[in-house]
Amino acid sequence: MNNLHILEKMNIPLFRQDLISWFEKEQRDLPWRKDKNPYKVWVSEIMLQQTRVDTVIPFFNRFMEWFPTLEELAEADEEKVLKAWEGLGYYSRVRNLQSAVREVAAEYNGVVPDTLEAISKLKGVGPYTAGAILSIAYGKPEPAVDGNVMRVLSRILLIEEDIAKPRTRKTFEEAVRRLIDETHTSSFNQALMELGAMICTPGTPACLLCPVREHCEAFAEGVQSRLPVKNQQKKTRDVPIAAAVISNSRNEILIRKRPSKGLLANLWEFPNYEVHASVATKRESFRQQFQEQLQVIPQLGEHLISIDHTFSHLVWKMEVFLGKAEEVSENIMNSHQMKWVAESEVEGYAFPVSHQKIWKAYQLLKSQSTNQR
DNA sequence: TACCCGTGGCT
DNA sequence: TAGCCAAGGGT
Structure with missing residues (x-):
């Protein structure tokens, strides 16, 4: 047979x-x-x-x-x-x-x-x-x-x-x-x-x-x-994402650990949200969801970088902003597996490639603004 | 079974 | 350039 x-x-x-x-x-x-x-x-x-x-x-x-x-x-x-x-x-x-x-x-x-x-x-x-x-x-x-x-x-x-x-x-x-x-x-x-x-x-x-x-x-x-005979795979779908590098007054950076199952499980990332179709801009979507989740209003600054990141089965269309925030309660931080870390410690954590790019863009921007002084 | 799960190099 | 592809496994 x-x-x-x-x-x-x-x-x-x-x-x-x-x-x-x-x-x-x-x-x-x-x-x-x-x-x-x-x-x-x-x-x-x-x-x-x-x-x-x-x-x-x-x-x-x-x-x-x-x-x-x-x-x-x-x-x-x-x-x-x-x-x-x-x-x-x-x-x-x-x-x-x-x-x-x-x-x-x-x-x-x-x-x-x-x-x-x-x-x-x-x-x-x-x-x-x-x-x-x-x-x-x-x-x-x-x-x-x-x-x-x-x-x-x-x-x-x-x-x-x-x-x-x-x-x-x-x-x-x-x-x-x-x-x-x-x-x-x-x-x-x-x-x-x-x-x-x-x-x-x-x-x-x-x-x-x-x-x-x-x-x-x-x-x-x-x-x-x-040969060999092989059928084609399905196309990827786009997922719009709003992200931000959030710092506090002590120049610490807000990061969070991803869930233990699913995409990029247990890796660390900068706070980000999938954008709902009903929201006018990704910046506004981030502000709304960040505030709802952490009970703090972030001060969003300039646009940092746009990143399109292709996975095997989907594409993140990311817009990344700069931002500042303060006084997130410890309970809320823990419940979302978030923490503030010094800038020098960020690279000690394992990030997906897309978020490594965010961090590189952030550091580049900082070094440029330092050089201008 | 069909889908989920990353990334980077190649054409 | 947008897909295709590379020493698969879990669910």
């Missing part, structure tokens, strides 16, 4: 040899490939989810400096862990990682489990990550099917299922189970991904450089450029 009939006419031993030989010779020198420490493999796989290698490298190196061992990550403050992830995106990844690491420390004596059943129960470890850790760190013959693997194998095996559909991953897992070299599971799985990243790329694959093109059905048919 599936589309794996091409496997029956493949020379699988030769395919393995061609693929692994290429990988052993051409693989990139990446920091998480220096050894097969399961903790390091785990961290790298979480960071690499939906994220480019070049983006991950500096984050991985710093993360290993801050949290060199599983135990040190388990014992770290969440604030510091989020700061280590600041700018990397998909922040629930690192909260799930620390939660899972704590479970490993407590329940498995600090040893990352080496069975599919146990490792799959850990928070943030799905089918791909489970297979990646087991095959790379422990030499287990488990498939690790990511976007690269689906693209590569859709071409080699001429599979035309829509890779955007979750169920399709099972087809490729079955293909890998039949193809994998059980004596070189780490190199085999990584080679499929490396090939997808370096040669068998989405737009125009470099088939003339491909070590396995003689095994590739799509190349033989000349149809590699229209």
